[in-house]
Amino acid sequence: MNSTRTTANSRAPARVRIPTILQRLHREFPDARCALDHRSPLELLVATVLSAQCTDARVNKVTPDLFAKYKTPADYAAAKPGELEDDIRSTGFFNNKAKSLRGLGAAIRDRFGGEVPRTMDELLSLPGVARKTANCVLGNAYGIAVGVVVDTHVFRLSHRLGLSAGKNPEQVERDLIELVPRAEWIVVSHLLILHGRKTCDARKPKCDACVLADLCPSAETAAGAVAARTKLPNSSRVIPRRNHHHPANEADKARKAKKTETGR
Numbered sequence: 104m105n106s107t108r109t110t111a112n113s114r115a116p117a118r119v120r121i122p123t124i125l126q127r128l129h130r131e132f133p134d135a136r137c138a139l140d141h142r143s144p145l146e147l148l149v150a151t152v153l154s155a156q157c158t159d160a161r162v163n164k165v166t167p168d169l170f171a172k173y174k175t176p177a178d179y180a181a182a183k184p185g186e187l188e189d190d191i192r193s194t195g196f197f198n199n200k201a202k203s204l205r206g207l208g209a210a211i212r213d214r215f216g217g218e219v220p221r222t223m224d225e226l227l228s229l230p231g232v233a234r235k236t237a238n239c240v241l242g243n244a245y246g247i248a249v250g251v252v253v254d255t256h257v258f259r260l261s262h263r264l265g266l267s268a269g270k271n272p273e274q275v276e277r278d279l280i281e282l283v284p285r286a287e288w289i290v291v292s293h294l295l296i297l298h299g300r301k302t303c304d305a306r307k308p309k310c311d312a313c314v315l316a317d318l319c320p321s322a323e324t325a326a327g328a329v330a331a332r333t334k335l336p337n338s339s340r341v342i343p344r345r346n347h348h349h350p351a352n353e354a355d356k357a358r359k360a361k362k363t364e365t366g367r
């Protein structure tokens with residue numbers, strides 16, 4: 104981190120910093136897009152369900168064979184007991200995920216004429232689908248921006264960058280919707296996810312090499328320190344900041360979250 108440029112802009116309100124943050128992330132990741140391989144809204148919906156508590160890379164290894172075998176919602180609804188579970192076993196939590204896929208397959212077949220619905224309310228009515236999944240499908244399969252996907256990376260980076268102090272994904276999403284122009288609602292999560300993977304690691308953020316260091320209130324933790332240890336509230340914990348400028352002093356506050364909305 105270049106200490107001469109550390110704090111001047113990082114103390115500015117999020118609303119002032121966000122245009123430059125987005126600009127730099129766009130420059131850093133000009134091809135930012137959904138990391139889950141898919142060719143249709145159904146495939147993206149299935150991949151997103153599988154991505155709960157699992158990496159995108161792992162999901163992308165499983166889905167080619169899965170999508171070749173299950174082509175329609177009815178195929179998932181009719182999957183034999185145990186078979187679908189085996190097909191998705193390596194993504195973890197396969198019993199719950201298989202139950203969701205059977206349920207959403209049946210619901211899409213019976214209630215939506217076999218087509219993945221295009222509204223938030225309809226998507227939320229499907230088994231195993233909560234806001235993260237619905238936002239992901241609407242944004243990336245249909246180009247409809249009604250919210251922002253908040254996964255574990257988006258949650259962590261929003262806190263570290265001082266964009267939100269929300270205690271759960273829904274609160275963080277509300278803050279991002281206020282801050283980020285609607286035209287960027289879909290891509291902002293891809294940008295933050297890529298930045299989280301490349302630079303703003305959960306355990307060892309590379310603040311020294313970060314293109315946002317001068318805009319980030321957590322950069323003062325510097326190399327080697329664990330910056331703003333915020334994590335999506337799933338099986339672990341949420342650590343909201345007491346002081347943006349001293350993230351190492353954050354206090355723990357445990358909270359459980361909806362199982363399907365945990366990070367990927």
Ligand code: SF4
Nearest residue numbers: 303308310313319322
């Ligand atoms: S790597 Fe460091 S400076 Fe960059 S966003 Fe993360 S905490 Fe902030």
